[in-house]
Amino acid sequence: MSIIDTIRSAIAALAANKLRSSLTMLGIIIGVSAVITLMAVGQGSQKGVTERIRGLGSNLLFIRPGQSQASDVQSAVYGGQALTLVDEDAYAINDPEQFPYVEGVAPQVDFEARLIAGGENTTTTVIGTTPGYQYVRDFYVGKGQFISEDDIARKGLVAVLGDRVAETLFGDRDPIGKSVRLAVGPATMALTFNFRVIGVMEPKGATAIGDEDDLMFIPLPTMQARIPFLRHPQGLSNVFQISVKVSSRGDFDRAEREISALLRERHNVDKDDFVILTQSDVANLEAAETEISQTLWAAMAAIAGISLVVGGIGIMNIMLVSVTERIREIGIRKAMGARQSDILMQFLVEALMVTMAGGAIGVILGVTLSTLADGRTILEQSVQAEVSLVAVILAFGVSAVIGLFFGIYPAYNASRLNPIEALHHE
Amino acid sequence: MVKLTDITKVYLAGDVPVPALRGINLGIQEGEFLAIMGPSGSGKSTLLNILGCLDKPTSGTYELDGLEVSALDEGHLAVIRNRKVGFVFQSFNLLRRLPAVEQVELPLLYRAVSNRRDRALQALSDLGLADRVTHRPPQLSGGEQQRVGIARCLVTNPSLILADEPTGALDTATGHEIMRIFQRLNGERRITIVVVTHEREIAAYAHRIVHLQDGQIVSDEPNSSPERSPGGDGGSEASTA
Numbered sequence: 001m002s003i004i005d006t007i008r009s010a011i012a013a014l015a016a017n018k019l020r021s022s023l024t025m026l027g028i029i030i031g032v033s034a035v036i037t038l039m040a041v042g043q044g045s046q047k048g049v050t051e052r053i054r055g056l057g058s059n060l061l062f063i064r065p066g067q068s069q070a071s072d073v074q075s076a077v078y079g080g081q082a083l084t085l086v087d088e089d090a091y092a093i094n095d096p097e098q099f100p101y102v103e104g105v106a107p108q109v110d111f112e113a114r115l116i117a118g119g120e121n122t123t124t125t126v127i128g129t130t131p132g133y134q135y136v137r138d139f140y141v142g143k144g145q146f147i148s149e150d151d152i153a154r155k156g157l158v159a160v161l162g163d164r165v166a167e168t169l170f171g172d173r174d175p176i177g178k179s180v181r182l183a184v185g186p187a188t189m190a191l192t193f194n195f196r197v198i199g200v201m202e203p204k205g206a207t208a209i210g211d212e213d214d215l216m217f218i219p220l221p222t223m224q225a226r227i228p229f230l231r232h233p234q235g236l237s238n239v240f241q242i243s244v245k246v247s248s249r250g251d252f253d254r255a256e257r258e259i260s261a262l263l264r265e266r267h268n269v270d271k272d273d274f275v276i277l278t279q280s281d282v283a284n285l286e287a288a289e290t291e292i293s294q295t296l297w298a299a300m301a302a303i304a305g306i307s308l309v310v311g312g313i314g315i316m317n318i319m320l321v322s323v324t325e326r327i328r329e330i331g332i333r334k335a336m337g338a339r340q341s342d343i344l345m346q347f348l349v350e351a352l353m354v355t356m357a358g359g360a361i362g363v364i365l366g367v368t369l370s371t372l373a374d375g376r377t378i379l380e381q382s383v384q385a386e387v388s389l390v391a392v393i394l395a396f397g398v399s400a401v402i403g404l405f406f407g408i409y410p411a412y413n414a415s416r417l418n419p420i421e422a423l424h425h426e
Numbered sequence: 427m428v429k430l431t432d433i434t435k436v437y438l439a440g441d442v443p444v445p446a447l448r449g450i451n452l453g454i455q456e457g458e459f460l461a462i463m464g465p466s467g468s469g470k471s472t473l474l475n476i477l478g479c480l481d482k483p484t485s486g487t488y489e490l491d492g493l494e495v496s497a498l499d500e501g502h503l504a505v506i507r508n509r510k511v512g513f514v515f516q517s518f519n520l521l522r523r524l525p526a527v528e529q530v531e532l533p534l535l536y537r538a539v540s541n542r543r544d545r546a547l548q549a550l551s552d553l554g555l556a557d558r559v560t561h562r563p564p565q566l567s568g569g570e571q572q573r574v575g576i577a578r579c580l581v582t583n584p585s586l587i588l589a590d591e592p593t594g595a596l597d598t599a600t601g602h603e604i605m606r607i608f609q610r611l612n613g614e615r616r617i618t619i620v621v622v623t624h625e626r627e628i629a630a631y632a633h634r635i636v637h638l639q640d641g642q643i644v645s646d647e648p649n650s651s652p653e654r655s656p657g658g659d660g661g662s663e664a665s666t667a
Contacts, residue, residue: 001536328519329521332519336508336513336532336578337507337509337582338536339501340504419480
């Protein structure tokens with residue numbers, strides 16, 4: 001029997017039992033679409049991590065205040081810690097003669113504040129920093145200008161808005177030259193200052209340290225002059241983080257060693273009261289955090305895989321029933337000259353048609369679901385979904401293999417039937 | 427064209443061997459019209475199944491068109507069934523869901539032919555079913571269903587037609603109509619026909635009648651006056667064998 005005739009007769013047999021065929025298919029459809037969707041979400045979260053790490057900039061060291069255990073990276077990043085770093089530390093590191101490999105230094109202080117402009121208001125992170133920030137973080141102003149040395153010297157009340165902040169406060173209007181009111185502290189006794197907008201940052205998106213479009217930049221000395229708790233006991237100004245850009249990855253070890261020595265000397269301590277993180281340290285932390293959710297998605301994809309197997313068992317069940325129902329047909333076909341291989345192929349192709357049609361519908365459904373889920377917030381997690389060709393081929397291939405695996409036993413049974421007994425079967 | 431030598435067939439009922447055929451020697455010439463008669467359990471269906479290569483003898487040899495088929499495996503037997511033999515069944519054995527034309531095409535599916543549809547339509551019209559080609563079995567009368575069954579076996583141009591109680595499910599008039607079709611195929615196309623029946627008036631159409639009892643041939647006689655009435659109620663005119 002030619003393969004075309006076999007396929008045609010399989011379609012006819014399946015069409016004769018439409019409800020049964022579609023219910024059988026449903027198991028595969030659900031399994032395949034779930035596997036594709038969950039794999040897409042897993043893939044998406046992986047891609048999101050990679051993008052956010054890349055978004056940090058390149059060849060960066062982050063110096064943060066922290067206790068002496070350099071291994072305790074976690075507390076350095078998230079825990080509350082003594083403010084041991086001052087702006088003078090940053091300026092000392094930015095010394096081309098002592099540290100020729102340092103390409104740029106950006107100290108920063110950040111805090112949450114409310115911004116009011118016109119009728120709109122929003123809560124955002126305000127970062128006090130220096131002009132070096134743009135180059136160090138590879139994050140530039142898109143419109144207007146960034147904080148200048150002049151603004152630093154004058155402790156000017158000027159602000160550069162993140163792309164989304166600008167849109168929230170000003171919509172389509174041009175924010176440059178407009179006034180923004182900044183409020184810190186509890187609403188009843190907040191300190192408020194008026195800043196003049198001098199620039200808007202280019203859109204950047206989320207990186208490993210958060211959503212970088214939801215920020216506002218002001219000159220570091222302005223912040224230190226206005227916010228009392230940032231002042232150091234010796235009259236110096238604390239900073240929360242110093243970002244250092246070095247010329248190449250190969251300089252990381254040397255930079256870490258020499259900068260540590262400098263800071264120990266400046267702070268006059270034996271044990272480090274700061275922590276130096278490389279970009280990959282930050283990336284690892286981020287990765288560890290997302291690993292949990294990725295493991296979760298992988299586990300869910302595995303469960304979906306189990307449902308695919310259950311669907312396969314359903315197919316085997318139905319095929320066994322179908323063979324039993326059609327014993328007489330098998331006898332007739334054998335009497336007409338069908339060989340065992342013809343009967344085997346007939347039932348195998350029927351099983352394959354069910355699983356592959358189910359697989360194809362499942363792929364379409366899975367891709368649709370992934371597209372719908374992409375960019376939405378589900379269970380308080382923002383979901384990124386990326387359907388990969390591998391996932392599609394895998395899910396479809398697995399469904400075909402399942403058809404083959406679970407179809408072969410009923411088909412083999414059918415092919416081995418004794419033609420005389422089959423012909424007289426009632 | 428058929429030569430059976432010392433054919434025996436033993437079935438196992440549980441562990442107990444039950445002999446169905448006990449030393450059958452039978453030769454059938456090309457173009458013969460043979461009836462096999464005998465009571466239930468005499469082994470006539472078993473004999474027909476062996477002739478049709480659906481079953482293998484326990485011992486003995488079976489030559490069909492000079493080919494020793496008792497030694498062939500299942501795959502080769504399937505080819506023989508497809509090429510040389512046509513079956514007609516008591517219960518028609520049509521596939522419920524297929525239209526007549528696809529029923530007739532069925533044996534051609536298992537061999538490589540290109541003009542399947544044309545040959546099936548031709549076979550149907552040979553049997554006067556040209557206006558029934560799209561009908562499915564439930565829409566056809568018993569006689570029409572059996573004629574579809576005959577068309578299905580004719581479409582392969584078999585050298586041997588084996589009919590197992592072909593009139594058993596039909597009324598007398600229709601039964602004779604079917605037998606006259608066999609008579610015509612035998613007379614016009616020289617197709618060898620073997621009919622198993624337990625009805626004398628059906629066997630009366632054959633040129634030779636073999637009686638079976640307890641798995642052995644008890645008589646093998648030519649029918650000197652085969653049924654010759656091409657119309658009317660043949661049932662009342664059955665001749666004695």
